[in-house]
Every structure is written in structure tokens, then in C-alpha cells.
Amino acid sequence: INHIVHNGGLYKRPFNEAFEETPMLIAVLTYVGYGVLTLFGYLRDFMRQWKIEKCQNATEREEQKDFVPLYQDFENFYNRNLYMRIRDSWNRPICSVPGAKVDMMERVSHDYNWTFTYTGRVIKDVINMGSYNYLGFARNTGACQEAAAKVLSQYGAGVCSTRQEMGNLDKHEELEKLVARFLGVESAMVYGMGFATNSMNIPALVGKGCLILSDELNHASLVLGARLSGATIRIFKHNNMQSLEKLLKDAIVHGQPRTRRPWKKILILVEGIYSMEGSIVRLPEVIALKKKYKSYLYVDEAHSIGALGPTGRGVVEYFGLNPEDVDVMMGTFTKSFGAAGGYIGGKKELIDYLKTCSHSSAYATSMSPPVVEQIITSVKCIMGEDGTTVGEARVQQLAENTRYFRRRLKEMGFIIYGNEDSPIVPLMLYMPAKIGAFGREMLKRNIGVVVVGFPATPIIESRARFCLSADHTKEMLDTALKETSEVGDLLQLKYSRRRLVPLLDRPFDETTYEETED
Amino acid sequence: MDVKGTWSSLYWLFCQFELITCSYLMEPWEKVLFYSFNLAMAGLLLYTAYVCMAFHLSSAFQLLGSFLGNQRENALAVVK
Numbered sequence: 001i002n003h004i005v006h007n008g009g010l011y012k013r014p015f016n017e018a019f020e021e022t023p024m025l026i027a028v029l030t031y032v033g034y035g036v037l038t039l040f041g042y043l044r045d046f047m048r049q050w051k052i053e054k055c056q057n058a059t060e061r062e063e064q065k066d067f068v069p070l071y072q073d074f075e076n077f078y079n080r081n082l083y084m085r086i087r088d089s090w091n092r093p094i095c096s097v098p099g100a101k102v103d104m105m106e107r108v109s110h111d112y113n114w115t116f117t118y119t120g121r122v123i124k125d126v127i128n129m130g131s132y133n134y135l136g137f138a139r140n141t142g143a144c145q146e147a148a149a150k151v152l153s154q155y156g157a158g159v160c161s162t163r164q165e166m167g168n169l170d171k172h173e174e175l176e177k178l179v180a181r182f183l184g185v186e187s188a189m190v191y192g193m194g195f196a197t198n199s200m201n202i203p204a205l206v207g208k209g210c211l212i213l214s215d216e217l218n219h220a221s222l223v224l225g226a227r228l229s230g231a232t233i234r235i236f237k238h239n240n241m242q243s244l245e246k247l248l249k250d251a252i253v254h255g256q257p258r259t260r261r262p263w264k265k266i267l268i269l270v271e272g273i274y275s276m277e278g279s280i281v282r283l284p285e286v287i288a289l290k291k292k293y294k295s296y297l298y299v300d301e302a303h304s305i306g307a308l309g310p311t312g313r314g315v316v317e318y319f320g321l322n323p324e325d326v327d328v329m330m331g332t333f334t335k336s337f338g339a340a341g342g343y344i345g346g347k348k349e350l351i352d353y354l355k356t357c358s359h360s361s362a363y364a365t366s367m368s369p370p371v372v373e374q375i376i377t378s379v380k381c382i383m384g385e386d387g388t389t390v391g392e393a394r395v396q397q398l399a400e401n402t403r404y405f406r407r408r409l410k411e412m413g414f415i416i417y418g419n420e421d422s423p424i425v426p427l428m429l430y431m432p433a434k435i436g437a438f439g440r441e442m443l444k445r446n447i448g449v450v451v452v453g454f455p456a457t458p459i460i461e462s463r464a465r466f467c468l469s470a471d472h473t474k475e476m477l478d479t480a481l482k483e484t485s486e487v488g489d490l491l492q493l494k495y496s497r498r499r500l501v502p503l504l505d506r507p508f509d510e511t512t513y514e515e516t517e518d
Numbered sequence: 519m520d521v522k523g524t525w526s527s528l529y530w531l532f533c534q535f536e537l538i539t540c541s542y543l544m545e546p547w548e549k550v551l552f553y554s555f556n557l558a559m560a561g562l563l564l565y566t567a568y569v570c571m572a573f574h575l576s577s578a579f580q581l582l583g584s585f586l587g588n589q590r591e592n593a594l595a596v597v598k
Binding site: 029032033034036037040085086112431432433434436437490491492 | 533534536537538539540541542543544545548552
């Protein structure tokens with residue numbers, strides 16, 4: 001409500017983000033649950049070691065028992081004692097296109113999730129709330145599929161070379177010009193794999209003697225790319241601009257650690273939408289800081305391209321900013337375009353440099369032609385250049401679905417993290433037994449959701465993540481909401497105490513993380 | 519028919535207990551072990567409560583009774 005006035009008028013629209021604090025009783029009970037499971041984990045490990053029980057997990061060979069132990073750390077303990085018990089909620093095989101409804105293969109386990117067998121039955125028309133299908137381009141019929149089939153018959157499926165050798169097709173050039181026009185940048189380059197785009201290109205941009213300021217909750221690909229580059233990495237608190245400014249000030253004032261020389265480059269790594277929290281980056285403030293302290297900005301729009309903004313051009317358009325302010329705009333085609341691969345957009349010199357010096361262009365096979373055609377058709381559809389208003393309608397439908405779904409879930413009393421406009425909806429579960437129970441109960445009611453626990457989230461903050469799509473009709477959303485409410489009552493998941501207020505842009509003191517009126 | 523309602527709400531409470539203590543995830547023999555440990559602990563607690571509390575409560579009532587009795591006698595003495 002007061003958002004627009006603060007921060008020097010940087011925000012043209014209200015920025016509503018909230019992360020309700022974990023209720024104390026729920027946190028205590030979650031620890032109780034984990035304590036019980038840990039005790040039973042120790043008991044089972046004891047029994048496995050003394051051969052009372054058959055050992056079905058990976059262990060060292062007899063000859064290696066005196067060497068440094070391989071499976072004694074917490075991750076492996078968690079894996080064999082906690083993850084195995086709820087493993088049936090993950091890796092579920094699907095056997096149709098992952099659109100708004102999907103077919104799943106039914107599987108059962110007779111030895112408590114150590115092995116699975118397929119019953120042969122297919123669960124049809126499960127409402128798909130787990131696939132990243134924001135604009136509904138994951139289809140096996142329609143204009144995209146026909147164009148891709150035509151290109152497949154013309155070019156085949158494999159490229160059989162890297163970009164720099166013989167793998168540079170005219171389709172790739174066409175796609176790159178189209179992506180650059182879509183984003184509003186000078187030039188763009190596409191890669192075959194989204195993860196590899198991040199991890200192989202950050203080392204090409206920064207090196208030793210440079211500083212990387214990366215958000216706490218950045219994706220594994222950004223972390224891997226930052227570590228591979230050899231630059232110094234400093235972490236700032238999630239979406240916290242005061243923390244970022246403090247780090248920037250310290251970097252400029254003190255310089256490199258021992259020699260006190262100025263840093264060669266300072267690169268800020270942020271994401272457009274963070275997929276585990278559903279929060280949107282505070283881009284106007286980041287750009288203002290970047291300009292003030294003369295550093296570079298790298299935005300990973302994997303989840304926000306196509307999903308945010310009035311015409312689907314991503315987080316830059318959502319805030320009404322100039323795309324030229326962001327130095328490196330990276331994104332993936334996996335989520336909103338129904339394809340695979342990633343892109344980097346920016347100034348022409350930057351892209352020319354990456355074309356010669358990036359690991360991905362020199363060693364990785366380039367994108368497959370039918371996939372390229374799928375992206376070309378879907379981008380043209382979003383931009384409206386195919387002569388219809390289908391793209392625009394889908395972007396608006398996604399925004400409506402997001403607002404409706406989030407509002408209804410909050411009214412029911414669940415704790416929902418993240419920004420009001422993000423199509424990723426994390427619903428907090430907290431207790432380990434409820435992770436498994438939620439996944440199973442929702443599948444019984446024909447809804448497929450993704451549940452997330454440790455190590456992707458902090459150990460007590462496990463959640464169920466809904467990914468909305470423009471393909472979800474209101475009836476599907478209503479069914480999903482009704483079933484979620486039922487399961488929420490059954491499992492007692494409606495923890496919200498409704499004390500939260502939208503995040504106000506007032507000076508942040510480090511003692512509070514939740515914006516409640518005290 | 520009230521019995522049915524009570525049974526189903528008790529069963530629901532038991533399910534909540536199972537979810538919170540993660541016995542929902544355990545194999546049957548683990549559940550037997552866990553519940554027998556819990557019942558043994560609860561039994562011990564009740565026994566301790568019965569033995570100690572009964573003694574303490576009766577002695578506390580006696581003390582209270584003696585206070586009231588003494589006070590009444592003293593008041594009469596002052597008035598006199």
C-alpha cells in the first residue's frame with residue numbers, strides 16, 4: 001500500500017511478498033518427528049551392521065571396510081533412513097505429454113520403497129500441478145508440434161557437432177535473432193542445455209581477481225558456475241538489498257583480501273523467480289545499486305521468462321525497466337516454451353566474446369533442430385507474430401490463474417510463501433511424515449504435486465510446490481483447491497495464523513524476517 | 519450413534535499422533551516397538567502420578583485443615 005512511495009519511487013507497482021514465520025509449536029513438533037526418525041535410523045543402522053537385517057543400501061566392499069568411510073555422513077544417513085521411507089513421491093514415471101493433465105504409471109513397492117514394480121495400470125488424467133508448463137506449450141498437437149515435425153523431417157534429430165565446428169545451423173541464427181528481438185537486447189546466443197548455460201558461461205565471464213555477489217538461494221547451476229570460475233564468492237541474504245549494499249560497499253572500500261587492489265569486476269548473480277520460495281527479485285533496487293557501485297548484473301530468468309510481465313517478456317518488463325540495464329540476461333526454454341535449452345542475451349560484444357570463449361559453444365553439441373523450431377514457433381506465438389492473440393491470452397490467463405489460486409489457498413489458511421504474482425506456489429508442510437502423506441493423498445485424489453524436503457530446502461521447512469499453467473482451466477483449479485483443502489483438513493496443514501501483512505519497504509533490521517505489524 | 523462419531527474423531531486424533539511422531543512412515547515391527555515404548559512410558563508416568571500425588575494431596579489437605587482449625591481457635595481467643 002505504501003510501497004510505491006518508499007525507495008525513491010523505484011517501484012511502479014506494489015511489491016507484495018510474504019514469508020510467514022514458522023509457528024513455534026509446529027517447529028517443536030517437527031523436531032520431535034525428526035528426532036524419532038533419527039533414533040530409528042540409528043537402530044536400523046545398528047541392525048544392518050550386525051547382520052540382524054538384510055542390508056539393501058550401498059556399502060563399501062569387505063576389503064574397503066578399513067579405509068575412510070564413504071557413507072557415514074549425514075546426507076547418506078538421511079538418504080537411507082528418511083528419504084527411503086517417502087521415496088515413492090518422487091521419480092514417478094509419466095507416460096504422456098506433461099500438459100495440464102498427465103498419465104502416470106502406477107507402481108507399488110513390496111519392500112518399503114527399496115524396489116518398485118509396475119502393476120501395469122496407467123492412472124489417467126492426473127491434474128498436473130508439478131510440471132513447469134507456465135504458458136501451456138507442452139502439447140503434442142497444434143502449430144508448434146506441426147512445425148517441429150516438419151523441421152524434423154527436413155533436418156533430422158541430431159546435429160552431430162558443436163556450435164563452433166559444423167553444428168551452426170541457419171535455424172540457430174534465426175532463433176538467436178528472434179530471441180534478441182523478444183528480449184529487447186542487441187544480440188543473443190542459445191545453448192542446448194539450461195544448466196550448462198549457467199555453469200559453462202559464468203567461468204567465461206569472470207575469473208580470479210573478480211568478485212561474485214550471489215544470492216543465498218541461488219540455483220545449483222549458478223553456484224557451480226561461480227565456483228568453477230575461481231572468483232571470490234560472497235553471499236548476501238535472500239532478496240535483502242541492505243545486505244547487498246553492505247557487501248558492495250565493503251568490496252569497493254577494502255578491495256581484494258590480501259593485496260587491497262581494486263576488484264577487476266564485480267558481478268551480481270540473481271534469479272528472476274526463485275523456484276523454491278516463489279519470490280521475485282527486487283530488480284529496480286538491484287539495478288540502482290549496480291549503477292551506483294559500477295558493477296555488473298547477471299539475471300537468471302529461468303522461471304520468469306514468459307511467466308511475468310504484461311507480454312511475457314520476463315522480470316525486466318514486469319518492473320517496467322530498460323533491458324539494457326541488465327548486463328547479462330540469461331534464461332531457459334524449458335519452462336515457458338515447452339522445449340529444452342538456454343540462452344544468454346546482452347550487448348553484441350558480449351555475445352561475440354561468448355561465441356568464441358564459452359565452454360558450451362566449443363565443446364557442447366548444439367541444440368537439436370525440432371527443439372529450435374518449437375522455440376521459434378512458441379516465441380512467435382507469444383509475441384503475436386503468428387497472426388493470432390493466443391500468446392497474449394495465455395499470458396493473461398496465467399496471471400489470472402496465479403492470482404486466483406494464491407488468494408484461495410491463503411483464504412483456506414495454508415502458509416504460502418512468495419510473491420503474489422509468481423506462478424510458483426510453495427505450500428508449507430514442515431513435518432517429515434506429512435511430506436510423504438501429502439504426496440500420496442493427492443495422488444489418490446488424482447492430483448500430481450511435487451513435494452520438496454531436505455536438502456533442497458532447510459530441514460524443517462519442507463513444502464509442496466504447485467506450478468500453475470495457462471492450460472489449467474478454472475474447473476481444474478477448483479478441483480485442485482477442493483482436494484487440497486480436504487487433504488489439508490485431513491493432515492492438519494492449515495497452520496496460518498493470518499497475522500501477516502504485505503512486505504513493506506521500510507528499513508530492514510536484521511532481527512526480523514517476517515513483516516508483521518507489532 | 520454418538521459412539522460412531524467419538525470413534526472416528528478418536529481415530530483422527532490417533533492419525534494426527536502418527537503423523538507428528540512419524541510412526542506413519544514406520545514398518546509394522548517398528549510401530550510395535552515405538553507404541554509399546556510409548557505405552558510403557560505413559561504407564562510409568564500415570565503410576566508415579568497416582569502414587570506421589572495421592573500421598574502429597576492427602577498430606578496437603580491435612581495441613582490446610584490444621585491451619586483453618588488453629589486460626590479459628592486463635593480468633594476466638596483474641597475476641598475473648
